[in-house]
Amino acid sequence: MFGPDKCGFNRRTHLIFNNGKDNILKTDDLPYKQDDTVSHVYRLTLRPNDTVKVEVDGEEIFDGSIEENWKYGEPAEIDDPEDSKPEDWVDSPMMDDPEDKKPEDWVEEAKIPDEKATQPEDWDEEEDGEWERPMIDNPDYKGPW
Structure with a gap:
């Protein structure tokens, strides 16, 4: 489902995908552009790389990926609550190599x-x-x- 929705005091632009059994709403609302009395042209572009672009009257109001903006499917990584960092874990992004020796031509x-x-x-x-x-x-x- 895609387009403007005015229901009582709630006004939003919907962009909802359906995976065959569930409606999957966008995590953040899109701007609502129907506050005047004129007609508007809404355009939805679905790209092969799983990104979406939404335009209202030729003005881009959203451009982003489906994976990052909809709770669609299983996450790429599932956090393990039992997982913990080892005691000897080094947090520094760089560390000296104890086996390394200065070259003779240094x-x-x-x-x-x-x-x-x-x-x-x-x-x-x-x-x-x-x-x-x-x-x-x-x-x-x-x-x-």
Whole structure:
């Protein structure tokens, strides 16, 4: 069943599926668009991927999946009330691998001297001190181990 429904003070747009024995209502109401005296065009699109689109006068009022918006059929997963988390369960999304070893070619230095840099011609060691190459980001650095 699909369309506007005005019953006393209750006003809603119905979208109800029937599985052969039960009427299955949408979990949330659709907006009601019949508050005026003119006719409206209601359009229901059922897609092969089990999604639904509802339009009133060309304006989309709902677009979503049947599975998420109707209590239709058995749930994909059934919660086991007897199930509990093991005592030694680790909640952290990341954990160290105790078997892991640092590779021999692992680079520890985040910055390295710029080999392309040259000492300025007007550099005076007595006045300016010993010249050192500027440091740049090390392209081989992958972070701390």
